Amino acid sequence: MIEIKNVSKSYNKTSNAVDNVDITINDGEIFGFLGPNGAGKTTTIKMITGIISPTQGDIKINGVSITENPLEAKKQFAYVPDSPDMFLRLKGIEYLNFMADVYNVPKNQRQNKIEELAKRFDMQSALSDQLQSYSHGMRQKIVVMGALIHDPEVWILDEPLTGLDPKSAFILKEMMREHTNSGKSVFFSTHVLDxxxxxxxxxxxxxxGKILFCGTLAEMKEHFKTNESLEQMFLEMTENE
Structure with missing residues (x-):
């Protein structure tokens, strides 16, 4: 569960990049975070993950405050950033072991997890190669694998499907659903509305910086009294702003 309570972020003390956001991501649900470029999505995600601090408000991951107890809070989640271009001189297996070391994953447990994830994403033959030799999609897959190595309860994914081939995108969406079916939560930002x-x-x-709507697609359609697609409602809502 992620609880975002009255959170604002100001960079210049005159206007808020994120303005009084108050939402809860429940266990057992995939929660999508949508907005145009510059809307405040990335700033919000950086506050949830503890990269930057909110100007006001608090964020809790499974009841642990990211501002008051950041190390314990960060153990609760996996974070996949919007760019997979990091640690490019490491080999795939070195990167996965590094991430396992960060989260204190035991040697025998990590080996099983690496084998499971590599098989799922069809990355077995690439683990001995350097990340800088990978395609964008392969880098995206290895970053996802590294984030999931400690089997966290909360997934925080920033544009996770960008660059993935159709099969890998399907597998990740399948894994997201499996994760929430087991009572855990997924929070992901996307600009792909369908x-x-x-x-x-x-x-x-x-x-x-403001939340215009929070709820199910059915609730949004009821709110608009329409049978339009999410894309049409999104465009109407953001253009009216």
Whole structure:
């Protein structure tokens, strides 16, 4: 569970990049975070993951405050950033072992997890190669694998499907559903609205730092009294702003 309570972030003390956001991501749900470029999505994710601190408010991961107890809070989640271009001189297996070391995953346990993830993403033959030789999609897959190495309860994914081939994208969406079916939570940002429409249990739409809507697609259609797609409702909502 992720609890975002009255969170704002100001960089210049005159206007808020994120303005009084108050949403809860429940156990057992895939929660989509939608918004145009510059809407406040990445700033919000950076606050949830403890990369930056909120100007006001608090964020709790499974009841642990990211501001008051950051190390314990960070053990609760996996984070996949929007760019997979990191640690490029490491080999795939070195990167996965590094991530396992960060999260204190026991040697025997990590080996099984690496084999399971490598097989699922068809990466077995690439683990001995350097990340800098990988395609963008392969880098995206290895970063996802590294994030999941400690089997965290909460997944926080920033545009996770970008660059993935159709098969890998399908596998990741399948894994997201398996994860929430076991009572855990997935929070992911995306600009691909048809993916959000098919995958998410609930969505929040942010624009200019404010949450314009939070709920299910059915609730949004009821709110608009329409049978339009999520894409049409999203465009209407953000353009009106």
């Amino acid at each position: 993916v959000a429409e098919k995958v998410c249990d609930r969505v929040a739409i942010i624009n200019k």
